[in-house]
Amino acid sequence: xxxxxxxxxxxxxxxxxxxxxxxxxxxxxxxxxxxxxxxxxxxxxxxxxxxxxxxxxxxxxxxxxxxxxxxxxxxxxxxxxxxxxxxxxxxxxxxxxxxxxxxxxxxxxxxxxxxxxxxxxxxxxxxxxxxxxxxxxxxxxxxxxxxxxxxxxxxxxxxxxxxxxxxxxxxxxxxxxxxxxxxxxxxxxxxxxxxxxxxxxxxxxxxxxxxxxxxxxxxxxxxxxxxxxxxxxxxxxxxxxxxxxxxxxxxxxxxxxxxxxxxxxxxxxxxxxxxxxxxxxxxxxxxxxxxxxxxxxxxxxxxxxxxxxxxxxxxxxxxxxxxxxxxxxxxxxxxxxxxxxxxxxxxxxxxxxxxxxxxxxxxxxxxxxxxxxxxxxxxxxx
Amino acid sequence: xxxxxxxxxxxxxxxxxxxxxxxxxxxxxxxxxxxxxxxxxxxxxxxxxxxxxxxxxxxxxxxxxxxxxxxxxxxxxxxxxxxxxxxxxxxxxxxxxxxxxxxxxxxxxxxxxxxxxxxxxxxxxxxxxxxxxxxxxxxxxxxxxxxxxxxxxxxxxxxxxxxxxxxxxxxxxxxxxxxxxxxxxxxxxxxxxxxxxxxxxxxxxxxxxxxxxxxxxxxxxxxxxxxxx
Ligand SMILES: Nc1ncnc2c1ncn2[C@@H]1O[C@H](COP(=O)(O)OP(=O)(O)OP(=O)(O)O)[C@@H](O)[C@H]1O
Ligand SMILES: [Mg+2]
Numbered sequence: 001x002x003x004x005x006x007x008x009x010x011x012x013x014x015x016x017x018x019x020x021x022x023x024x025x026x027x028x029x030x031x032x033x034x035x036x037x038x039x040x041x042x043x044x045x046x047x048x049x050x051x052x053x054x055x056x057x058x059x060x061x062x063x064x065x066x067x068x069x070x071x072x073x074x075x076x077x078x079x080x081x082x083x084x085x086x087x088x089x090x091x092x093x094x095x096x097x098x099x100x101x102x103x104x105x106x107x108x109x110x111x112x113x114x115x116x117x118x119x120x121x122x123x124x125x126x127x128x129x130x131x132x133x134x135x136x137x138x139x140x141x142x143x144x145x146x147x148x149x150x151x152x153x154x155x156x157x158x159x160x161x162x163x164x165x166x167x168x169x170x171x172x173x174x175x176x177x178x179x180x181x182x183x184x185x186x187x188x189x190x191x192x193x194x195x196x197x198x199x200x201x202x203x204x205x206x207x208x209x210x211x212x213x214x215x216x217x218x219x220x221x222x223x224x225x226x227x228x229x230x231x232x233x234x235x236x237x238x239x240x241x242x243x244x245x246x247x248x249x250x251x252x253x254x255x256x257x258x259x260x261x262x263x264x265x266x267x268x269x270x271x272x273x274x275x276x277x278x279x280x281x282x283x284x285x286x287x288x289x290x291x292x293x294x295x296x297x298x299x300x301x302x303x304x305x306x307x308x309x310x311x312x313x314x315x316x317x318x319x320x321x322x323x324x325x326x327x328x329x330x331x332x333x334x335x336x337x338x339x340x341x342x343x344x345x346x347x348x349x350x351x352x353x354x355x356x357x358x359x360x361x362x363x364x365x366x367x368x369x370x371x372x373x374x375x376x377x378x379x380x381x382x
Numbered sequence: 383x384x385x386x387x388x389x390x391x392x393x394x395x396x397x398x399x400x401x402x403x404x405x406x407x408x409x410x411x412x413x414x415x416x417x418x419x420x421x422x423x424x425x426x427x428x429x430x431x432x433x434x435x436x437x438x439x440x441x442x443x444x445x446x447x448x449x450x451x452x453x454x455x456x457x458x459x460x461x462x463x464x465x466x467x468x469x470x471x472x473x474x475x476x477x478x479x480x481x482x483x484x485x486x487x488x489x490x491x492x493x494x495x496x497x498x499x500x501x502x503x504x505x506x507x508x509x510x511x512x513x514x515x516x517x518x519x520x521x522x523x524x525x526x527x528x529x530x531x532x533x534x535x536x537x538x539x540x541x542x543x544x545x546x547x548x549x550x551x552x553x554x555x556x557x558x559x560x561x562x563x564x565x566x567x568x569x570x571x572x573x574x575x576x577x578x579x580x581x582x583x584x585x586x587x588x589x590x591x592x593x594x595x596x597x598x599x600x601x602x603x604x605x606x607x608x609x610x611x
Pocket of ligand 1: 398399405407425426427428429430431432433434
């Protein structure tokens, strides 16, 4: 049997391809939307993965240090070291900064760590130029996405920091580029007051010079052979701290995000899919209208509805299929141009494929309805 | 040659609308057309020629009466078949004033569409189609689209299409109206030959007096009834 859909499409191939590309762009945007969501999930875990520790100690009753602010005393890191099963422990700080010196101010998250400590949050796999911190003051390693280059001098607070290393793809859980500075510098920025304030406070009789030996979290790794959950549980019995395993910390960061973003992006995606379905339906409808005369003739000479309906449904499916292919090409061409991370995953594309095929079948109904009701005598004008 | 009934109509009526818009087109038409006959149907515009053809072709519903196609009674105040399209594609060939070929199919696909729908294997259908196209002297255009053919060539393809399912009946509604005299005469001669050679009953609507001499009988619609000259 002649494949009518294929014949009709190849008869107006150029038009068909342009149409499929148009719908494909729409589907490409759907893929990008899903990719943005995946990117947010990746970003949320990126910092945790780079730091790669087993246990997070934070201020009690907080979801620190990322989801809520947390302050604990730096010396917990030393206390931790004597606990059985703990391998290494270090104090870390996190704070938001706005950096100047480029065309536009850049928002970054600063990670403060001890350059001479046992845990280095800079994953050497991300370090693409320069080196890690080697001095306890005024050096910085920064994400290349921030726009800063090696040897740039960045003014933070009252001091100039020299960029000694560049990392790629390092972001905070919110997707902002990172700047790594020494713990001491970070503490001074976060917890110390200027001399003027201290003088002023002193005159007002307040002693609020701040405890500079404060950090946001203390992290630790566990020796091989020890159960992380058990140690975490033991530590949790201490007073005045909260303890999370790395897994729990990951959940805190992603759960919140999943709840907030999946609804947002899910809704966007659903709307776009509905719009795509309507557009495919309209295209098929007009394609069917253009063929009404041929359809009437076919009915007149005795071609059964099933064959004509098959043509319409196949055309819709072919349109959906090519739109999907173009959508994938389109999304892969542009996804890197987005400022935030976009992660395109095959299972998502596959899911969209299934949805689009279902949508195409749905969309073909309008054309099919038109076919069923076509009057064969219309062709010959009565 | 023995006369074998191919189309038989008894007391057929057809009206459209009701109340103010009521029009009676055919009222009590009865006639028989035999196999191998080429019948000319002549009547003024609006007399109901197309309507009559479409009723015989099971496309338009009559109001009342009886229709036999070959031995089979297909209409007795209502359709006796629930698949009129099967009757059409198996028994009837249609030819119109315009060729009405499917523009996205090439010539041979147009000709084989109905046979293939009738489950004739592609190879067989193509071979038969090629024979017909050779007969009509357009075999060299078999793989061209209708848009690449002249009006006369397309009309010959349309006739080949009407013959492709080896119909018992051909219903031709002004098949020559769009052709010049020479071409018209050759088409009518062709139909005459087909009727005789393949024992097909053909009813051909025409306004052209010159075509009548090639037909076996001339049928007219007068006072909503069928009369033969
Ligand atoms: N669907 C319809 N509804 C109402 N009236 C109709 C319909 N189809 C045909 N008619 C009427 O029936 C009459 C016969 O129409 P028909 O098309 O059969 O004429 P015809 O003899 O083929 O004319 P022509 O030579 O112009 O083709 C006309 O008066 C027409 O207006
Ligand atoms: Mg007519």
